[in-house]
Amino acid sequence: MSPINSNEKEEYTQDEMVYTTYNDTKTDESKRISLLRLSQKEIVEIFTSISQDNRQIVIPIGFPEAGKSWFISSLMFYSAKNTAKRWSAQNMVEYPFEMGNISRDGMIKNFEENKGKPQTSPGTLDLIGMNVIPQKKSRPLLNLAFVDLAGEDLKSIRTDDGGKFSIKIEGILKACEFGKPIFCLITPYKPRLGDTKEDAMHDDFLNYLKVTMPRLYEASRFIVIVTQWDKMIDQMSIENYIEKYRPRIHNAMKARNAKIVYGEFSVGDVMSVLDEHNQKVDFLSKVNFKYPHNFWNNLYKLATGKSLEGDWWEKLLGL
Ligand SMILES: Nc1nc2c(ncn2[C@@H]2O[C@H](COP(=O)(O)OP(=O)(O)OP(=O)(O)O)[C@@H](O)[C@H]2O)c(=O)[nH]1
Ligand SMILES: [Mg+2]
Secondary structure, three states, X not given: OOOOOXXXXXXXXXXXXXXXXXXXXXXXXXXXXXXXXXXXXXXXXXXXXXXHOOOEEEEEEOOOXXXXXXXXXXXXXXXXXXXXXXXXXXXOOOOOOHHHHHHHHHHHHHHHOOOOOOOOOOOEEEEEEEEEEEOOOOOOOEXXXXXXXXXXXXXXXXXXXXXXXXXXXXXXXXXXXXXXXXXXXXXXXXXXXXXXXXXXXXXXXXXXXXXXXXXXXXXXXXXXXXXXXXXXXXXXXXXXHHHHHOHHHHHHHHHOOOOOEEEEOOOEEEEEEEOOOOOEEEEEEEEOOHHHHHHHHHHHHHHHOOOOOOOHHXXXXXX
């Protein structure tokens, strides 16, 4: 599988062709895969080969500032730092995951420094490969590929914004058709544009899949995640919240006749503070492990049909 874009062969070295570099002085996460420099065919090749390797593709879908990148960062931080968990992570470091591996390190370092990832630049993605190895020998391995896209690229799916994706994102979806991807619909508590618009945007995405890629729509699994749950002040269950504030997502999920997986999520305690230039920055004062713990268990169950940490009776019997 070659990452080389034939139109640009003479102009770039292989590395330059696949990755783009930003002069982002705030972070060391300066490199991501550039969709702009890959043809749709090359994107399809990359993602088809991931599926053919039996690697479960997980794609958070959400609009700018939904919390996709912080969500993935929290999962990676938990996987690297929680020694009490009953599984271990094997991180993929080779093509096409080598830059994603650097991004993962950056995510972990940022959390250690009480900060999260900056906004994802349009036209770029992080592709992170990892294998979940359960301690229980009877449990299957789960090989995963997380795809972190930019909300700026995803928001064009809104019907009032054109109602379709760029050919590059369309390429990723096309290639996912045979890999039964898991889409995490990431929707923030109190979205900036309001609940109705937020709900409509996700419904537009689901409708797009249903109409233009019906096979993919049927094959896909969905987890609906309400992020920034630490801002929640009412004592409301996640199911009631989604039913009340995301009725279109709720109806779309019910209509699928599949098990509905809803989950709340928070990376931890986040404060808005002023830096030395009096600019507002996020300060992550405490990292939460409960939410990523629940998510990892749900993801494993959805992907393999088995429970990652043992069923209640196995725990009871100390198996
Ligand atoms: N309070 C709180 N704020 C959060 C949490 N997760 C994310 N945020 C805030 O939401 C902002 C956006 O989060 P990101 O993960 O960058 O959002 P994104 O969906 O990746 O956005 P794009 O990269 O633009 O697509 C962060 O800068 C934080 O201020 C959370 O769990 N709790
Ligand atoms: Mg992002």
